[in-house]
Amino acid sequence: QVQLVQSGDEVKKPGSSVKVSCKVSGGTLSSYVISWVRQAPGQGLEWMGGVMPMFGTSKYPQKFQGRVTITADKSTSAAYMELTSLRSEDTAVYFCAKKGNSGSLDYWGQGTLVTVSS
Amino acid sequence: DIQLTQSPSFLSASVGDRVTITCRASQGISSYLAWYQQKPGQAPKLLIYAASTLQSGVPSRFSGSGSGTEFTLTISSLQPEDFATYYCQQLNSYLSITFGQGTRLEIK
Numbered sequence: 001q002v003q004l005v006q007s008g009d010e011v012k013k014p015g016s017s018v019k020v021s022c023k024v025s026g027g028t029l030s031s032y033v034i035s036w037v038r039q040a041p042g043q044g045l046e047w048m049g050g051v052m053p054m055f056g057t058s059k060y061p062q063k064f065q066g067r068v069t070i071t072a073d074k075s076t077s078a079a080y081m082e083l084t085s086l087r088s089e090d091t092a093v094y095f096c097a098k099k100g101n102s103g104s105l106d107y108w109g110q111g112t113l114v115t116v117s118s
Numbered sequence: 119d120i121q122l123t124q125s126p127s128f129l130s131a132s133v134g135d136r137v138t139i140t141c142r143a144s145q146g147i148s149s150y151l152a153w154y155q156q157k158p159g160q161a162p163k164l165l166i167y168a169a170s171t172l173q174s175g176v177p178s179r180f181s182g183s184g185s186g187t188e189f190t191l192t193i194s195s196l197q198p199e200d201f202a203t204y205y206c207q208q209l210n211s212y213l214s215i216t217f218g219q220g221t222r223l224e225i226k
Contacts, residue, residue, distance in 0.1 A: 095161055095162075101167050102167045
């Protein structure tokens with residue numbers, strides 16, 4: 001059974017960076033595509049990008065280009081999402097998820113709350 | 119970018135009702151559409167992929183249909199545990215993902 005376990009909640013200052021991890025077990029990270037999705041309080045789901053560990057390539061939507069970096073470490077079977085230049089609007093729960101059939105996201109991490117506050 | 123618009127945004131229904139949620143894409147996406155259920159404080163749960171294929175373990179009262187630009191999620195007989203928020207999601211040919219804005223389903 002595939003499991004994605006994320007790192008703990010974070011509190012950050014505006015202008016700083018955060019790096020959230022997502023450890024994958026029950027399968028081989030290099031054969032997966034891992035996406036990151038965030039959800040601001042009371043809001044919907046927003047895709048932040050994804051990584052293909054087999055090829056070491058990542059893809060990001062225009063909104064997050066230059067501010068987010070998604071990587072994967074096959075040796076630790078973990079994916080990472082780093083977001084820089086944090087502002088209050090980045091306060092959200094951040095989820096990692098594994099790509100399933102036909103572009104769906106079939107397994108999800110438990111979520112990591114990132115709070116940006118001075 | 120492909121936009122997904124769900125309707126309605128809010129739905130009030132009773133246990134046993136049949137409900138339908140619609141997701142419209144701004145351009146054709148073939149059948150690369152998925153549906154999720156999310157309850158407060160939880161991660162989204164995949165219900166349907168490829169527009170109409172039920173994910174393993176999901177009750178058969180959930181069904182999906184559509185292709186191209188219009189898709190529907192139907193719950194044939196609402197159960198108490200079905201009251202949640204539902205999202206559609208697509209993956210386009212450029213490997214970018216977008217979500218609909220969500221439909222909140224509440225008990226009448």
